[in-house]
Amino acid sequence: MKRALLINPPIHDFTAFDLWMKPLGLLYVGAAMETAGWKVDLLDCLDRFHPDCPAPPTKTQPRLQQFGCGNFLSEQIPRPKPLADVPRSYHRYGLSPSVIQKELARRPIPDLIAVTSMMTYWYPGVFEIIRLAKETFPSVPVFLGGVYATLCRDHAERHSGADRVLAGPGELGMMDVMREISGPIEWKSLTPAYHLMRRVTSVNVLTSRGCPFGCTYCASRELWPRFVQRNAAEVVNEIETLTERLGVIDVAFCDDALLLHAKSHILPILRELRKRKLALRFHTPNGLHTRMMDEEMALELRTSHFVTIRLSFETASEQRQIDSMRKISNDDLRRVIANLLGAGYSHREIEVYVMMGLPGQDSGEVEDTLQFVHDCGGWIKVAQYSPIPGTEEFDRAAAVNPAIRDEPLLHNKTVFAVAGGPERFASFRRLKGLANSLNRRLVPPA
Ligand code: B12
Numbered sequence: 001m002k003r004a005l006l007i008n009p010p011i012h013d014f015t016a017f018d019l020w021m022k023p024l025g026l027l028y029v030g031a032a033m034e035t036a037g038w039k040v041d042l043l044d045c046l047d048r049f050h051p052d053c054p055a056p057p058t059k060t061q062p063r064l065q066q067f068g069c070g071n072f073l074s075e076q077i078p079r080p081k082p083l084a085d086v087p088r089s090y091h092r093y094g095l096s097p098s099v100i101q102k103e104l105a106r107r108p109i110p111d112l113i114a115v116t117s118m119m120t121y122w123y124p125g126v127f128e129i130i131r132l133a134k135e136t137f138p139s140v141p142v143f144l145g146g147v148y149a150t151l152c153r154d155h156a157e158r159h160s161g162a163d164r165v166l167a168g169p170g171e172l173g174m175m176d177v178m179r180e181i182s183g184p185i186e187w188k189s190l191t192p193a194y195h196l197m198r199r200v201t202s203v204n205v206l207t208s209r210g211c212p213f214g215c216t217y218c219a220s221r222e223l224w225p226r227f228v229q230r231n232a233a234e235v236v237n238e239i240e241t242l243t244e245r246l247g248v249i250d251v252a253f254c255d256d257a258l259l260l261h262a263k264s265h266i267l268p269i270l271r272e273l274r275k276r277k278l279a280l281r282f283h284t285p286n287g288l289h290t291r292m293m294d295e296e297m298a299l300e301l302r303t304s305h306f307v308t309i310r311l312s313f314e315t316a317s318e319q320r321q322i323d324s325m326r327k328i329s330n331d332d333l334r335r336v337i338a339n340l341l342g343a344g345y346s347h348r349e350i351e352v353y354v355m356m357g358l359p360g361q362d363s364g365e366v367e368d369t370l371q372f373v374h375d376c377g378g379w380i381k382v383a384q385y386s387p388i389p390g391t392e393e394f395d396r397a398a399a400v401n402p403a404i405r406d407e408p409l410l411h412n413k414t415v416f417a418v419a420g421g422p423e424r425f426a427s428f429r430r431l432k433g434l435a436n437s438l439n440r441r442l443v444p445p446a
């Protein structure tokens with residue numbers, strides 16, 4: 001039997017937190033390989049529960065902790081050269097290199113190694129793991145896929161050390177590779193291979209791929225050129241099977257467009273889940289399409305135990321809404337927050353993403369947006385802009401800083417918020433302070 005070793009790399013970044021973070025892409029790749037009769041093993045360098053390398057208890061974020069989120073093990077490391085000017089400490093998150101080496105050494109030699117990648121600016125962790133894997137298994141081919149590999153393919157091919165970089169959906173890419181190695185394989189519908197993980201505190205579910213909107217700062221189209229929704233019954237069965245088998249109650253939806261075509265998709269999914277009386281809690285860390293949240297949807301989410309609701313709003317600038325986002329207006333947000341409040345959500349539970357650091361965005365625009373969200377009764381969640389190759393906004397950002405074209409480290413969300421000198425940093429801190437004080441005013445501490 002052929003063997004594959006899947007690896008989820010460590011992260012090098014200013015901050016990282018396990019916010020329902022799962023190597024979902026890799027778990028799909030693993031499912032495809034198991035279906036094809038391969039023996040699959042996973043080395044999850046972000047395993048918070050590894051006996052030799054447990055993550056420290058999470059001291060903050062009690063709300064998120066109870067839903068299965070938490071800190072990664074971390075150590076401070078020097079900032080890489082392109083980030084030398086960013087006034088923040090830089091860390092390595094995940095299992096220590098020595099534990100990774102031990103983990104690699106105790107495994108039988110695989111026939112191939114499949115490494116995933118997430119944020120484009122997390123490539124140093126990817127390179128590190130490829131180097132360590134090559135040290136232990138010098139003759140085993142390493143395949144690299146995932147978001148970084150898809151969006152920065154040239155960079156990955158030139159610098160990662162992987163033998164092959166596969167852009168796009170890995171189930172398909174790896175099928176071709178497996179066919180090359182072990183002959184014909186039949187395609188089957190897949191459930192992510194969560195059983196490969198040591199301990200799972202929540203599951204991530206994708207009910208669809210892609211998004212038809214095409215906002216100018218978003219990579220969705222680059223990653224999934226077509227919007228495809230899965231069969232509703234298949235999604236319900238997956239949620240039921242996974243949560244029962246793994247003994248978890250927290251489910252995070254990772255869709256780009258969860259609420260689209262609701263009548264034939266998410267509404268039947270939620271109704272069927274309720275019918276099956278599964279005691280689950282749902283989370284939408286990746287913002288929801290706000291416009292789709294009518295009264296009926298707000299009530300459905302409440303009745304179905306959606307306990308983390310995040311809405312994509314980004315900006316109250318009507319000009320920018322028209323120019324760059326096809327998804328929302330200010331009236332939409334006002335109406336939607338009212339619907340959610342009407343459905344029984346508290347102000348604290350209605351989290352609204354506000355984007356900071358977009359090209360050409362001045363602090364006045366952000367300030368107006370913060371105030372607007374607050375006035376509507378929403379809890380502000382500041383999201384820092386990360387420029388993503390292949391998007392229109394990336395070209396605008398590159399006109400200001402051409403270095404982002406060759407150096408993905410400069411896509412880091414922290415860089416974009418705080419780089420550009422002390423004035424910009426001071427403005428960023430002031431805006432963060434304003435967001436916090438507006439939130440405190442909305443929900444005074446008990
Ligand atoms: C869910 C999600 C999150 C979650 C958690 C992610 C997780 N790991 O679970 C949360 C909410 C935490 C998050 C946070 C952020 N995210 Co996010 N996130 C996503 C999202 C919507 C889905 C990721 C996912 O689970 N996909 C599902 C799996 C199945 O897909 P996949 O991993 O790509 O895997 C497939 C292929 O890539 C491939 N593959 C994967 N591995 C391998 C391996 C091999 C060998 C092969 C062959 C193939 C292969 O096959 C898989 C199956 O088809 C993506 C957008 C998207 N559509 O992908 C954005 C995305 C990755 N995030 C993005 C951004 C901007 C952010 C934030 C910076 C937002 C912000 N401003 O705060 C933060 C950053 C967090 C941080 N610490 O820096 C950007 C990327 C930015 C970048 N420069 O790389 C994306 C692309 C969205 C966008 N706007 O365009 N995110």
Ligand code: SF4
Pocket residue numbers: 211212213214215218219220256257289312326327
């Ligand atoms: S609506 Fe959301 S997922 Fe769709 S393109 Fe815009 S930002 Fe991306």
